[in-house]
Amino acid sequence: MILGHASAIDRFLGAWASGAMHHAWLLTGPRGIGKASFARAAATRMLAEAAGPLIVGAGIETPENHPTAHLINAGSHPDYRFLERILNKTGTALQRNISVDQVRALGDLFSVTPAMSDWRAVVIDSADDLDRSGANALLKMLEEPPAKCVFLLVSHVPGRLLPTIRSRCTTLDFQPLGDDVMASILAEQGQDSTKIPALIQRAGGSPGTALSYAALDLAPLHDQALAIMRAGDPFNERRARLAQSLSLKASADRYAAFLQIVPTMIADEAKILDGPARLRALDAYRRARDTCQLAPRLSFDPGATIFQLGTILASVAPEGASV
Template sequence: MIQPIGHDANVAALQTAANSGRLHHAWLLAGPEGVGKGLFARAAATWLLADAAGPRPTGPGFTVDPTHRIAALIAAGSHPDLRIAERLFREKTGDHARNISIEQVRSLNGVFATTGSMSPRRIVIIDSIDDLEAKAANALLKSLEEPPADGLFLLVTHAPGRLLPTIRSRCRMLRFGPLDDSAMTAALTQAAPDLSPQELAALIRAGDGSPGRALRFAGLDIASIDETLDQLITRGDPTNALRNRFARTMATKAAQPRFEAFLDRAPSRFASAARGRTGPALEQALQAWERVRGVSAAAVGLSLDPQTTAFEIATLAASLAPAVGSAKDRA
C-alpha cells in the first residue's frame, strides 16, 4: 500500500496511542483536501489490523509487508473487520453521489454486530465525513456516543469547523497541513513515478502543498497555462494575439479537462498577482481576482462556452499588466 508522506508526527501519535493500549475510539483527520488524509486512514487501518492480528509489522511508519495476510485481504477489499464509506459512483451518470447516505452509515454497524473475525479490532473509515447527509451525521453520532468495544472510527474531514460540535467533541483530532516541496516531490514521485522533471516541478507549483490537487493536473500541461497567465499579467497582450491563441486551445471537446484545470488554476494566479501591489493597483487586482473566481466557479455548471470564458479571463489577466497594452487592456 502507498504510504502517507509528510505526516510523520500524526503517524507517531496514532501508533503511540495504539502501543499504549489507550487507543481513542474515534479520530478526526482534519486538514486541506488532497494532502493525504484518506491515504493516511487506509494505511493506518492496515497497520492497526495487522498489528492486532499478527504477525506484528516491523517496517517504518505504517509499512506492512504486502504478503502479510491482513494486507492481502485489505488489498482485495475483503477484510471482514474493515468498512469504508465514501460517496458512491453512479454508473448511469458517470459521477459520484452528492452525499454519503444514512443507509451507508447504518450498514457500517454490521462490522460491530459480532466479534472481530481476524482480531478483536474492527475499523470504520468515512472519507469524508463532510459528505454525510444530515440524517447520516446523526446516525454516526449515535455510534460515537455508544462506541463498540475494540471499535475504531477514522473520520476524514476537510472542514472540521462545519461539523456538528457533538461529533467533534467525541473525537481526538489529528491536524494535517500542506506538504513542503520536498514532501510533495516524494509523494508525487510515489504516486506517479513516470512524471518528467519538468512536469513534476509544474505540479509541485500548482499543487500548493496538496498532492491530490497536483495529480488532478497531471498530463494537462499545467505549466503552459501558468506561463500564459503570467505572461499576460506581466506583459499584457496589445494585439490580442496571445489571448486569441490561448482561447482557441480550449475550444474543442477534447480540451475540456484542460479547460477545467485552467478554471481551477486561474484564481490562484490572480491572487499571486495581487501580492506586493498597493493602492489602485491592488484594488484592481483584487477586483479581477473576485471576477475570475466567480467565473471559474460558475463556468462548468452553467455550461459557459470554453473559448469565450478563456478569452474573458485572459483579458482580465492582461488588464493587470503595468502600463502595457491598449486602453481596453488597462480598463
C-alpha cells in the same frame, strides 16, 4: 509509503501502543496531501497488529504480504469498511454525497463479532461528502461508539462538519508537504524529472494536485487564472475564454480539478500580498472556496461557475485594474 507526516504517524501509533486509543480521529488539511492514504495505512496497521503476526520496524506501513494487508487490498477484510461517494444509478458519475444508507450499512459491521481480532476500523473519505442525514447517523455512532472500533474521518474543510462530530474526534492536522518530499513522491510516481520543479511550484505542497496538473494538463488553466488574478479582466475576455474551455462535457475532469485548485491559488497569492491587497485576496479566497465546494454538490452550470470564479479572481487584481 506515507512521506512528510511523521508527527501524525507518531501520534497515532503512540496512542495505539499506549492502549488508550481514541475511537474517532479527524484528519484535516488541504486536499491531495495524503490524508486518505494515511487513514487507510493507519487502519491497516492497527488491524494487522491486533490480528498478528507482529510487524517489525518503524513507520505506519504494513507489509503487502501480511494477511491483513492482503485482505484490505482485496476489499474483503471482514472488520474494515471504507466509505466514499459511489456511482449513481446510471453508472455515469459519482453521487453528490455519501448517503445515509451507506452510513447505516455500517450496522452490519457492528452487528456481528469481529472476525480477525477484537478490533474494527472505518475510514470515511471524505466526511465533507456526507449528506445531512448521513452526518446525523454517523454522529449517533460517535456518541455511542461500538467497542474497539476506530473511525478515521478525512476532511478537507472541517469547519463545514457538524460541530458535534468535530467535538467527538481527536484531530490530526496535516500540513502541505515540503519541496523535497514532493519531489520524491512525484519521482516515485514516474513524473518526468524535468517537469517536477514546475509541478511543485504550482501544487502548493499537494502531491495529488501536482499529479492532476500532469495528468489533466492543468498548467494552461492555472496560467489563465493567474493572469486574471494579477491583471484583472476589464472586458470579460479572459474569464469568458476560460469558461468556454471548461463548459464542455468532455472537460468534466478538468473542470472538477480546476475547482480544487482555485482556492489554493488565491491563498498562495494572499501570502505574498499585504495591506488592502491581502484583504481583497482573503475575501476572494472565502468566496472561491464556497463556490468550489457548492458547485459540484448542487450541479451548478460549469460555464457559469467558471465565469463567476473568474470574477472572484479578478477582484484580487491591483486597485485601478478593472475587473
